Amino acid sequence: MKKSLLLFSLFILFCGNVVSAQKKFSLKLHVPSGISPERLEIFYNTGNSRVVVKPVFNNNKLTIAGEFYTKYASVSINYYSSDREVLYGNDFWVTEKPAVITFPEVAVPAKDSSAYEQQLLVSLRHPALINAGDIGRMGDDQLNNFLAAARKEVAAYGAAHAEKIEDKDSEERKMYCEKLQAVESRKIQFVTENSQLYYSLWFFLNDLVYAGQTVPEGYKGVTVDSLTSLFNRIFPDDAKNSFEGKMIRKVLKGRALEKGAPAASFSALDLGGKKISLHTYKGKYVLLVFWATWCAPCIAELPAIKEIRSTYSTDELCIISVSLDTDIPKLKKYIKDNNMNWLQIGRDENLISTYGVSGIPSVWLIDKEGKIAYKDKEESADYNKLPVLKNILKEHLTAK
Structure with a gap:
């Protein structure tokens, strides 16, 4: 029941009429004192391009403004360690309404580097949002819970049979690929069961359609034909006719190009x-x-x-x-x-x-x-x- 209520609330919040006209957004970002701008990475996706934002703050504040074509502009914020390990990363959806993301101030002084870093990560994980949606809360967390068991099985099997998996003719490689395929099947099950959710359309485009993976030879993934069929079958008409829907069809058409076919003009x-x-x-x-x-x-x-x-x-x-x-x-x-x-x-x-x-x-x-x-x-x-x-x-x- 709790899951059904969550999906219903997300549907109300994010599944209205999707439009694809050019729109503009404005986001004010407030970060804690003492944070190192050079360790921050900020960019947003317009639907047509990925725009990198230089993290230059004035009194710990930064205004980001741009255009977008998708239902929401997605803004990504990543924070790295000094050796470029990702310590925090999250995506936010914003609309045409002026948005504000405020990360709570850190009580520990920045000069106490170890304690400050720990408290900073707590701050980054608990932003206050105005007219902005945390994609983790809007679907990522739910999807990750849905995939957790299958992903855990892949990781455990991969660790236990690492050497034999390198042999492309081994039974272990075959079994490993089957477990990877099981994760993809769970993803498809999730978007099928939640096709009215905007997050599912967003995930379908950015993961199942767009995202590349480094996987062992023998793993076939999800075919273009099956993705095309699934898209046409499960999503409502407003999603199919949205900017995202048109992009999905365009990318799948490109992926379907084969030897001997006319190349796409550009x-x-x-x-x-x-x-x-x-x-x-x-x-x-x-x-x-x-x-x-x-x-x-x-x-x-x-x-x-x-x-x-x-x-x-x-x-x-x-x-x-x-x-x-x-x-x-x-x-x-x-x-x-x-x-x-x-x-x-x-x-x-x-x-x-x-x-x-x-x-x-x-x-x-x-x-x-x-x-x-x-x-x-x-x-x-x-x-x-x-x-x-x-x-x-x-x-x-x-x-x-």
Whole structure:
């Protein structure tokens, strides 16, 4: 009964008519005295982009204002230790009504670092909210409780059979993948049972549809077809027609793109502000690489991309890298320091969703006719060296 009452209250609060017009929000953030701004990370999601906020406070206060297209703007606040371990992280929903998030003052002086840190974390976990919703309270906590047993089983089995799980042909690997699949099944059960809840739509987009996972080979996850069918079956019409609903369909369509299908057209600005359009390069092969400076597998793959660039003329092959970084100065420095002398696009949510990118690196080859000639899921052994891609290029292009 308690669970049903909670769901009903959430439905009343968050499941009105969903609109997708551009809206504006304003949020005042109050933090405790003595907090280190350099250890805070603040950003918000508009539905179209992720905007990083520089934590510059005036008397421990910061005003954040921006635009958003989803039903709510989601604001993320993370606090790190001195060695960049996440000590606190939470997301908040805000609307067009002026919002305030106030973290209680810490009684212990900041100079008493150990005691201050402990009390600070207590403060961060108990904010006072005006016209703001704590996503943990709005669904995350309930979902985590729903998944707790299945996740605990995965963790315990993984710890007990860590070495054998590394063997992709072992029975332990197979069993581990089945337990991972059980977690996904519980997620689907949760959103199915609570499909009238806005949180379920938000979670469906950000986890089941969008979020990438590092999982062992053999784990299939949830297929695009099954996600599409589930979305069409369980969500009400206002959710399907919302900005979030349209984004879900767009991302799933991108994820469904397969070899031989026409590539999705796009236009975007490079890091120098110049417009780049896919149709401009018809008659050439185009290598499209989604990556980030903080992505270790992307960096491991970089030598292979450089080798490809040096092997083939720009008259035959155009390389376009799309970074998911939000720190543009840092990105530009990395590109310069590593001699990445090909077209570079900064974080572009429209392009990311158009190709259904849910994990990076994500590498696509588009042929002269504008059709998909390769997706990096074709790689298996030595995937960082991209041997399958190199063989395709060798077959169709002439080395310098």
